[in-house]
Amino acid sequence: MGGFLSLAGPKSETKEYHEVSQYETCKRQRLSPSIDEESPRLIPSLPDELSVQIIARLPRICYFNVRLVSRKWKATVMSPELFKLRQELGTTEEWLYMLTKVEEDKLLWHALDPLSKRWQRLPMMPSVVYDEGSSKGSSALWMWSMLGPSIRIADFIRGWLGHKSSFDQMPLCGCAVGAVDGCLYVLGGFSRAAAMKCVWKFDPIQNAWIEVPAMSTGRAYCKTGILNDKLYVVGGVSQGRGGLTPLQSAEVFDPSTGIWSQVPNMPFSKAQVLPTAFLADMLKPIATGLTSYMGRLCVPQSLYSWPFFVDVGGEIYDPETNSWNEMPNGMGDGWPARQAGTKLSVVVDGELYAFDPSSSLDSGKIKVYDQKEDAWKVVIGKVPIYDFAGSESPYLLAGFHGKLHVITKDANHEIAIMRADLHDTDSIPSSSTSDIAGFSDSLADSDAVIWKIIATRDFGAAELVSCQVLAI
DSSP states (O other), X not given: OOOEXXXXXXXXXXXXXXXXXXXXXXXXXXXXXXXHHHOSSSSTTSOHHHHHHHXXXXXXXXXXXXXXXXXXHHHHHTOHHHHHHHHHHTOOOEXXXXXXXXXXTEEEEEEEETTTTEEEEOOOOOOOEEOTTOSSGGGOEESSOSSOOOOOHHHHHGGGGTOOTTGGGOOSBOOEEEEETXXXXXXXXXETTEEOOOEEEEETTTTEEEEEOOOSSOOBSOEEEEETTEEEEEOOEEEETTEEEEOOOEEEEETTTTEEEEEOOOOOGGGGGOSSHHHHHHOEEEEOOOEEETTEEEEEXXXXXXXXXXXXXXXEEETTTTEEEEOOHHHHHHOOOOGGGOOOEEEETTEEEEEEOTTOSSOOEEEEEETTTTEEEEEESOOOOOOOTTOSXXXXXXXXXXXXXXXXEOTTSOEEEEEEEEOOGGGSOTTOOBSOTTOTTTTTTOTTEEEEEEEEEOOTTOEEEEEEEEEO
């Protein structure tokens, strides 16, 4: 279902992707002597059990070339059993998967191996569209554009007030992204005026997209989170008679069984106590984030009425009691908000971090939640962010290798993955700065962190959309 990265030479690290089509791969295999024909073993003179032990210890980035050796080698490196063995041996690797928008209607996934600094471009996502005139229900999904032009939150909030404009004619947008059990998931979204239920999964072992059971409710701009190896989906919006309608429902997907189950609706308790009926009708409650923290799901919430939004704390889902409770006041009221109230957060090494853009578009702060004091505290006073016009997400947060990472564009307009090495202020030498070219001035007042760029890539005019981390 698409090309994969060739690592034939060192130039692949700095030059454009060298992709090999399925036709070229098959041609190579026909021209090369097959080990399957010469020997029934993976490695001659070695039992296959020992050969698999050796392969399991290879860096995962090598598998893209290893599978070209023969059909048997390809079957081995694409088998779930090999990756289970990697887990047992402790050779599992964390890769960063990043979604970018390169044109008005084209989005691409890219994977980064942080250790080798090498990139892989994923196969294109399957394309679907909902046929409103069809009576086939869920089967009325036709090949089209899985992720069409991105529309800003402000644009679809106008729909709540009945200003539909050209929304009904827009291609699919507003899909949610999640990651569980070593796979990427793309869920729902809008196609024209219909909220989608469909769910697609990318299996990095097979290097392919497959359709999985659909959600019970069509939803767009929903929030996703992982808890107990299950994928939770909460909130979002659907198309109602008067425009877009916020959803209070939630559901959970178990990848081991392929079954969706219902979760109790979010009460939106603070939204129920508005002082007047006018405000209750005007302000629309919506989930603005979702983070798995301390074994529970934390969902910050807001009330919207274009062009305003008001934070109303949030709610926490406890899987043990299968119930929602109001979020602690300090946690909910102080949760930093970015564009249109969306809450951007990540958990790293058990700590909950959130990005606070403050009032500046070219910098921001990172805060950490102090559970004992029920308060958000600044841990990084200034994050070097370059504002690039028209971007939906000028920055993303990710946690891997036990470190907090910020993904943004650098001074050369290349997408940069920056690692934040946090230190006690007293332990930092006065000469400590950063190895990020062009960022030294921005870091002058950042005494508690040393920034390090672990990888960059020139994606041209591409914009950041979302990111996930997979451990495989």
